[in-house]
Amino acid sequence: MSIDIVLTVNGTRRTIPIADPRVTLLDLLREQLGLTGAKKGCDRGQCGACTVLVDGRRINGCLALAVSLDGADILTIEGLAQGEALHPVQAAFIAHDGFQCGFCTPGQIMSAVGLIREAQAGDDPERVREAMSGNLCRCGAYAGITAAVLDAQRAVNQGEAA
Template identity: 70%
Template sequence: MSQEPSADSAATTPGAAPTDGSRRSFMKQAGGILGLALAPPLIGQAERFTAFSKTVEGVTEMTLKVNGTARALRAEPRVTLLDALRENLDLTGTKKGCDHGQCGACTVLVDGRRVNSCLTLAVMNQGKEITTIEGLAKGEELHPMQAAFVKHDGFQCGYCTPGQIMSGVACVREGHATTDDQTREWMSGNLCRCGAYPNIVAAVREVAGKS
């Protein structure tokens, strides 16, 4: 009588379906080879773990020149310029909106250029001229951009207004407010939930026309 082939012989016979054990072994071997192929070099992996293990601790002394005045503060190196202005220097006119650099509510001027203060570290801005919304007016005299926003009703809830005004000042200085379309393009980084965009454009354009 003919004998039934054993599981081992079936696994090695050409064309025969592998048994559960041989299939499992094949998958383990294939997975191991794929893992080795995709794994990064051992040195790179070690460096990556070392980088992850580092923490930023403690506070450091720093000086920020804000609105023409040198202000000393103590803060952790990881503190953003936005938080330093609001929490350490009590300049709360600069607003925290999305905290991801997407809404423009935190816009300030650094060396005359507009910057999302939530995306830059305070410690990196030492020695630079920082201007916030509080530094625009001269005493009781409003800055022309502030006056234009009042005149054209360029705000409703007002939360985005400080960032809008700071961006508008820079937009005019940059020469990017010569037409309505150009103004809308170069002010597009500042969002207004209330939808006061036509009034904002009118205010910026008026200031641009007088400069």
């Protein structure tokens, strides 16, 4: 038996059949919708590689059951840029080398966007590191990630949209 849910994914409203009510948002995005930016790292909510925004808030997609999000607005890394124009956080990650292997980068970026939207970033590097502590980088690019978040926060404060 299939259950239909309605999600707005990256600005597009979709009715999605769910064959198994135990499917996570991460698996739905990757396997049914072909949105593979959010990564399956630990599949236990400990690494943050699957971070997406649900109704503007950061969540680990591997921990959320898709059926529990019926009616939600989902934003993934694939929906962040506006055409060819990068989001300020994406641009800042490039400018500050906020990535190495790139596996964690989509989750890091989505977490940073959520952090800035929640007005939690501020201008204190330690505060940013603490707020981003749910996103792990096995390569250790934390200095670049922190600098990117602070730079993106300044860009947003100067009038660019987050």
